[in-house]
Amino acid sequence: MKNLFSILSRKRRLTVFIASFIVFVASTGGILYETTKKTIVFTIDGHEKVIKTHKETVQGIFDDQNISLRSEDYVFPAVNTRVKNNLKIVWKPAKQVQLVTDGEKKTVWTTATTVAQLLKEQKVALKEQDKVYPRPAVKIKSKLKVTVKSAFPLTLVDGGVEHQVWSTSTTVADFLVQQGITLNQLDRVDPKPEDPVKENGVINVIRVEKVTDVVEEPVEFAVVTKQDNNLTQGTETVVTEGQKGLLQKTYEVVLENGKEVVRNLLNETKLKEKQDKVVAVGTMTFAQQVSRGAASGQEIYVSSTAYTASCNGCSGTTATGINLRVNPNVKVIAVDPNIIPLGTKVYVDGYGYAVAADTGSAIKGYKIDVFFPSKSDAFRWGNKKVKIRIL
Known part of the structure; x- marks a missing residue:
C-alpha cells in the first residue's frame, strides 16, 4: 500500500514538471516572437500609427492591414520594398472627384490634398479672372465636385460709358448680377437678360428716365x-x-x-x-385828293421854299399819310390849308404837277414848301416866288 502511494506521487510530480516546461517553452517562444518583430511608422492619409510586423515587404503590410490598393493610390516606398526596422510607410488613398471644366465633365482619381493641387495635377491652367468652386484652398474629399469657369473678355457699356471686363456668366442677367449692375424700372439692356453671353460681345445698359x-x-x-x-x-x-x-x-x-x-x-x-x-x-388816289373848295383853273403867286423827308423836325410822312421815304419820287407841296385845301392838285411853275398833301408850322398864308428827295435839289430850288395853277 505504501509503495502504491509512492508511485502515484512520482507520477503527479512528473506531470506538473512536464506542464510547467510546456508553459515555459510557450512563454519563451511568444516573447521571442514578439521581440523579433520590426517596428514600422505607417502614415495613412495623413494620420500616423506605429505597428510591429514580421512581414517581409510593404505589400505584405498592406495585406496584413486588410488594405486593398488602387493603382491611383500614392504609396511610399514602393510595395515591393523589403521591410526593415523603423521603416516609414506613407499611403495616400486616391479619392474620386468630379471635375467640370467649362461644362465638360469627367471623373478623376486623385491623391491631391487641395483643389489647387488637383487642378495642377490635371494641367488646368487658370487666369486671374477665372472662377473655381470650391476655392483652390479647399481640401479634397471623396465625391467632391470641382467646377472651373474660364473667364472671357466683354465690352460693357453702362449709361454710355464703356468698360472692358471679364466674365464667366452664361446669360446677360447673370452677367449683370456678377458685375453688380442694378436696372431701374425704365432701364433696358441689349441683348435681352435671358440671352446668352458671348466672348468679345457687347452688353449695352441703356439708362432711361422720364x-x-x-x-x-x-x-x-x-x-x-x-x-x-x-x-x-x-x-x-x-x-x-x-x-x-x-x-x-x-x-x-x-x-x-x-x-x-x-x-x-x-x-x-x-x-x-x-x-x-x-x-x-391807304387806297385814296391822287384824283380823289383834289379839293372841291378850290376853283379849278385859278392861278396864284406864292413864296416857296424846299424840304426833304429827313429835314429837321420832319417825320418823313406827310399830313395826309404819304410816306416820303417809301415814295421819294412823289410830287408833294406843303400848304396852308386855309389857302389851298389838302388834297388839291396843282401845277407849280418850275416843279410840275403836284398834290397839296402836307402842312408845316412855318407854312402860313401864301407860302408853300416843295418836296425834293435829295438835299442838293432842295438847295438848288432855294427861296423864290412862283406861280401855282389849281387844277
Missing part, C-alpha cells in the same frame, strides 16, 4: 391790314401796335443715357394773350 420740363414760349402776333380811303394809295400807318403772347407748356421728356429722345406735350396754359398788329393801308 422728367418734366416746363417752358414758356412767346406767341407771335399777326399783322392785320385794313383798307383806309382817307390815306393816299401806297401809304400805311399803324393803328394798333402788336404784342406777343406768352404760353406755358409742360412736357414729359424721355432721356436715354442723359440725352433727350422723346418729348410729349402734357398741357399748355396761356399766360398772356397776343394782340395783333393793325395797319391801315
